[in-house]
Amino acid sequence: xxxxxxxxxxxxxxxxxxxxxxxxxxxxxxxxxxxxxxxxxxxxxxxxxxxxxxxxxxxxxxxxxxxxxxxxxxxxxxxxxxxxxxxxxxxxxxxxxxxxxxxxxxxxxxxxxxxxxxxxxxxxxxxxxxxxxxxxxxxxxxxxxxxxxxxxxxxxxxxxxxxxxxxxxxxxxxxxxxxxxxxxxxxxxxxxxxxxxxxxxxxx
Numbered sequence: 001x002x003x004x005x006x007x008x009x010x011x012x013x014x015x016x017x018x019x020x021x022x023x024x025x026x027x028x029x030x031x032x033x034x035x036x037x038x039x040x041x042x043x044x045x046x047x048x049x050x051x052x053x054x055x056x057x058x059x060x061x062x063x064x065x066x067x068x069x070x071x072x073x074x075x076x077x078x079x080x081x082x083x084x085x086x087x088x089x090x091x092x093x094x095x096x097x098x099x100x101x102x103x104x105x106x107x108x109x110x111x112x113x114x115x116x117x118x119x120x121x122x123x124x125x126x127x128x129x130x131x132x133x134x135x136x137x138x139x140x141x142x143x144x145x146x147x148x149x150x151x152x153x154x155x156x157x158x159x160x161x162x163x164x165x166x167x168x169x170x171x172x173x174x175x176x177x178x179x180x181x182x183x184x185x186x187x188x189x190x191x192x193x194x195x196x197x198x199x200x201x202x203x204x
Contacts, residue, residue, distance in 0.1 A: 003077035010092025091120030152193030159186030
C-alpha cells in the first residue's frame with residue numbers, strides 16, 4: 001500500500017489516483033480536497049481550517065509543535081508501513097513551505113519507503129536513491145537532475161539531450177538544471193547520493 005498525502009499549499013488541479021492507497025489529508029488541505037478525493041484520515045493541528053473535517057481526526061495536535069503537519073503525516077504513513085508516498089498540494093504559496101515539503105521526500109526515503117514523489121501543478125518531482133531508473137515522458141519536456149542532501153554521482157544517462165555516462169553533481173552547484181528529453185522515456189543510474197528528478201509539464 002502506498003500513501004497519498006495532501007498538503008495545504010497550492011491546491012492541486014489534476015486527478016489524484018487513490019487506488020490501493022491510504023489518503024492522509026493535512027489540516028487546511030481539506031478545504032481544496034473535500035469532495036474531490038477519498039480521504040482516509042485527517043491529520044494536523046487544524047489551525048488553518050474553519051470546519052470539522054470528515055472523517056473526524058483521530059487526534060488533534062497542538063498548533064505549537066516541532067513537526068509540520070506534513071512531517072506528522074509521513075510518520076503516520078511509516079507507522080502504517082506504506083511502501084511509497086505521493087504528495088499533492090505541496091507547491092506554491094510559500095517558498096519556505098515548498099522547500100520544507102521537498103525534505104519530506106527525503107524523510108520518507110530514509111524511513112524505508114521505496115518511492116517518494118510530489119505532484120505539483122507544474123511538475124512531477126521524484127527523489128531517487130541508488131540503482132537504475134527510467135521515467136516515461138514526452139519529447140521536449142524540461143528535466144532537471146539535482147543532488148539532494150549532498151553530492152551525487154549518476155551514470156548511463158539515456159533519452160536526454162545533455163547526457164553523460166559518468167556525471168558528478170556537486171551539492172551547491174546548478175549543474176543538472178534544464179535538460180531536455182529526446183525520447184518518450186529517459187533513464188539513468190544513481191551510483192551515489194540522492195537525486196531530485198524534476199519533470200516539468202510543459203513541452204518546448
